[in-house]
Amino acid sequence: MITKELLEFFLTEAEEHISNLEKGFLDLEQNPSDTTDIHELFRTAHTLKGAAALVKLNTLSGIAHIMEDVLESVRDQQFSITKETFDWLLHCLDSIKYLVSETVNKRPEKTELLDEISNALPATARDAINNHARNAKNIISEQAIDLDSYEEDAKTDAVAGEEPAAAEESTAEKEVIPEEAAHQQEAEPVHKHAPEAHKTLPAQSEGLETMSTFVKVHVDNLDKIMGLVGELTILKNFYTAETDGVSHLRNELEYTCRRLVKEIDDFDSRYAQSAPEKMSYVDSLLEDFNELEFDRYDGINLFANNIKEIMSDVNVAVKSIAAFFDQFSGHTRQLDKLNMEFRDIISESRMMETGKLFRRFTRIVRDLSKESGKQVNFMVKGGDTRIDRILYERLFTPLMHMVRNAFSHGIESPEDRLSSGKPEEGNIILSARRDGNSVIIDIYDDGKGINLQQVYRKAAMMGLIKDGENVPEASLLNILFTPGFSTNEETDMTSGRGIGLDAGRQIISEINGTINIASEEGKGTTFRITLPLTLIVVNTVKFKAGGLDFAIPSSLIQELTDVDAAEFENRNDSLTLREREIPLKDLSELLKLKPARAAGTRVPVIIFNFLSGRETALAIDEVTGQEDTVIKPLGGFLEGLKHYSGLSVSADARFAPVINPVGLFETRTEDSDTVQAQEEKETKNNILVVDDSLSVRKFASIILEQNGYNVLNAPNGLEALKILDENSVDLILTDLEMPVMHGYELLRELKRRGLSEVIPAIVLSSRSNEKHKEKASLLGAKDYIVKPFEESSLIKTIRKYLKISIVIPAE
């Protein structure tokens, strides 16, 4: 049984191997004489083969196996690698990638790929392998081993056995599988042959060396830990706040104590002084009274003394409490520090090297170069700059657009380059560097640059600017990001510039990044992406609008300013700042909130600099501060809210929506639209067809799809339940007789889950007997259609039950 986890591990592993192989091949192609790395490549292919076999991906494993053979021949200098062999190797990798993606999509392997690959193997390479294998067989045949079953392995292992490293592997095999080893020991003491599946063992033992320093952790676990760190931070913040409160109380207590002591002292001394005075009043005849007075005085004195004593006890207690709290707040500060360190380390462990991401473009540029005949030298700088894993994943698409863009629109053809006095070979440089809390990624090409006049004409034509208007260069360049703007009339298949740039900017804005262009005509273009170092803790400006709290990453803000209230009232949707006209929007209005500004005060305004080619200003109610906050994603339920990029969690655990300015200005701010969209979505119902006959499923699918339904298919009840777990289904059509889990069982299970009333189930069966109908109805089936059925009656029945579906009443 291949568990999901096992497969997941394989997929992670495979990704790494593929990437390493790809880089290795490309390096080797650059420098075919340098075969130092080939052993490494051979091993990688070998490991990939073993791992794939373990999860029963036999085709993938087979392809890796042939690659391994070829690499081995090269390694043992059986033949020198040719251009066509390189192409073949890369083709192998592509097939492996395809197989991996098929596996990810839960589709079975395409077994015919193996033959295809094997047939495409260049003849020179094939000969080399065969020679190799023959040599190997010659050695082995003396040992009387059943070669039929192990033939393929013989090719590799026989020779590998001559290598000391491989001998180690064999030892490992021996230890782990004594039976196998014993069998082989009998037969052949030097050359080992283990069945394919056992090949993973050496790969694993290789891994042991590094195991002590590296552990693979699922990124979800890191996220969970990060979440816990967030929780701890919040708790700690409460602690800190409480400590402050308590220390205030402590001061109060100390003060009260001092007052009480003073009061008692005063009282005490007053009495001490008043007693002799009284004595001087009385004459000797009234000495008895004096005695009495003295007694009374003694009583009060005693009481006062007692209180004084108790007071000093209280004082001592208060002092030790004070000492405790001093220590306690020291510890809290320490906790604060440790918490920060904890957070930093976890954030750090989520980081990945940009070089690994950049490396993926080596291949893309190579392929583009081959297709178009343009010669391009692709370079990477600062590949060791690390970025958050989430950024890493999201960056690929925008970078891809930009690299393709640089290639197809930047770099000129070799002839054009030569005639403009440049070297024939163009350069594309991807570079990354860290700048404070940001990461800056540049995509540079030394091509023809951007023709500003052309941009201007096009923009004027599209009505983005007025013809004859004086537009600064930077604004013109930013117009390139306008949705649908494309300067290349003949948009080729490599990149439609407009769409790509716009989509790229959208993605980058979602991860709180910005993008800018610098271009010099004839010299080249640089796209600069600026990203926060991590998405987890982001410095934000907090503010109020319409009485609610909001946040915005400070990296997106060009300027904070304010305007006169009267001027704001007559703003006419724009603002004049240092002689520039900047479009101005009121955030409260955009969000359909009532502004909560005091009349007559100046209105604070945030200015952004990257929106659709111009600066844009946003009026808010009040800036409330700046804070490093944790930003949480909105989650799946609310992911469509493009005007927010997440929720900022402040120290007191409160949420404030984080404004995504790009999304905000592009959201059509009519909430009725959203509701409409929801309603439209409801009309397309999902119908699950459960039948073991493919043709019935196909037939039903065609009919249902023609009638505007979405169709899901399952060959039996068990599969149907799986689909129900993962999809929302509005109606089920099920056969009765099916393998694995038949229709009655399915109906019973639906009933047990309480789904019968929610998802109407209709039986489609060739059994017309009343007995079956009754039983189905008893198990909760809503209707019974006898096969073969008429399209019209099927649709009519379905409509009947979908209409009364109680889940989503038509409103």
Added chain:
Amino acid sequence: MNNQEQKHEISVQPKKYGNAALNACTFRVGDQTFSIPLQYVKEITEVPEIFPLPLTPPYVDGVVHLRGYAIPVINIGKIKNITEEQKKVKQLIVLDLGKEKFGISVNEMPDLNAEFSGEMINVKNFYETYRVAS
């Protein structure tokens, strides 16, 4: 018997129903009753402070902070067009669809029952229908 007592009874005598027999989380909105399959109910809790999200569909009351999670709060009364006495919302039924969580706010304490009653809510359909997709 009011709802509080029923709830109490369940928590004291779970054996009477048997764990497997409790199937539905039932609650009232205005004069209507709804049921949710219990398997999706992660917890029922007092509604923490709701942080509104402007420019969302009217049935999204906002989000709450629940032990590190941001949980969207859905007002089912607004979906079903039920006008009810505006009490201060008291309970939040947190639903868990594996990767995604969301909450339904209710005015009265929900019940846990063996039988489904009233309108049954298919959580997956509900999520797909009412989520704010891009």
